[in-house]
Amino acid sequence: MINEAVARYMCYLKTDYRHEYKYLVSEADLTLLRARILPLMRRDVHQLRSDGYRVRSVYFDDIDDRFLRENLEGLDSRIKYRIRAYDLDERYICLETKYKRNNLSKKEQCVVSRGVCDDLLSGRFPSPSGGQPKPLRRLCLEAAASALRPAAVVEYFREAFVLRAGNVRVTFDRNIASSAHIGRFFDAGCPMTPALPANTHILEVKYDELIPDYLVQAMDLGDLMQTPFSKYVYGRLPL
Numbered sequence: 001m002i003n004e005a006v007a008r009y010m011c012y013l014k015t016d017y018r019h020e021y022k023y024l025v026s027e028a029d030l031t032l033l034r035a036r037i038l039p040l041m042r043r044d045v046h047q048l049r050s051d052g053y054r055v056r057s058v059y060f061d062d063i064d065d066r067f068l069r070e071n072l073e074g075l076d077s078r079i080k081y082r083i084r085a086y087d088l089d090e091r092y093i094c095l096e097t098k099y100k101r102n103n104l105s106k107k108e109q110c111v112v113s114r115g116v117c118d119d120l121l122s123g124r125f126p127s128p129s130g131g132q133p134k135p136l137r138r139l140c141l142e143a144a145a146s147a148l149r150p151a152a153v154v155e156y157f158r159e160a161f162v163l164r165a166g167n168v169r170v171t172f173d174r175n176i177a178s179s180a181h182i183g184r185f186f187d188a189g190c191p192m193t194p195a196l197p198a199n200t201h202i203l204e205v206k207y208d209e210l211i212p213d214y215l216v217q218a219m220d221l222g223d224l225m226q227t228p229f230s231k232y233v234y235g236r237l238p239l
Helices: 026-039 064-072 116-119 134-146 214-216 232-234
Strands: 011-013 018-025 051-061 077-086 091-100 104-112 149-163 169-181 199-207
Touching: 011 051, 011 064, 018 026, 018 232, 026 051, 026 169, 026 199, 026 214, 051 064, 051 232, 064 077, 064 232, 077 116, 077 134, 091 134, 104 116, 104 134, 169 232
Parallel strands: none
Antiparallel strands: 011 104, 018 104, 018 199, 051 077, 051 149, 077 091, 091 104, 149 169, 169 199
């Protein structure tokens, strides 16, 4: 179990922007893509099951829904704050700040304890201090300035594949759904509303500078539809 004292100093800062592209895909598309890329990529080491893992996040917004509006307006430079857990595991809860600039993104991440997580999900933000990890300090500063509050729970099931060349990461995100039940974040039975039509999923491709040509060719289905899809936006505006 990660205790609170340790969690304060477990912080991961990704300082460089990466390319990030998203595509709307069907289950048949994902089946074909998996067969094509498995000989070229390896499954993410954190993926313990071949069928992937559950990702559940809570996104924060201010009382004017500023981050939602910025997404809807398509602003080139945007920011998101979220808490994320994997397979509802309380031992590894991440607080993330994600920065977006056109099709480039980066994130800063730190691990927080269940106690800190519960406080944030209840709208109890600590006072900002220099001893806090950067993502937590920034969230607390934003909360003090803009009256942040937890706005939506978003969940999906992810398969992840990685390639060292180009630092490529390909993910299949299925069954994206959302909930307004913030207090049931760790509840496996939390009621969820689908965010996309049935048999519609998201393919994400992230890389540093270049993606190898052989991988581009393997992933070419001829009719992939690129999308500016935001899980937070669709989580706030479900079907």
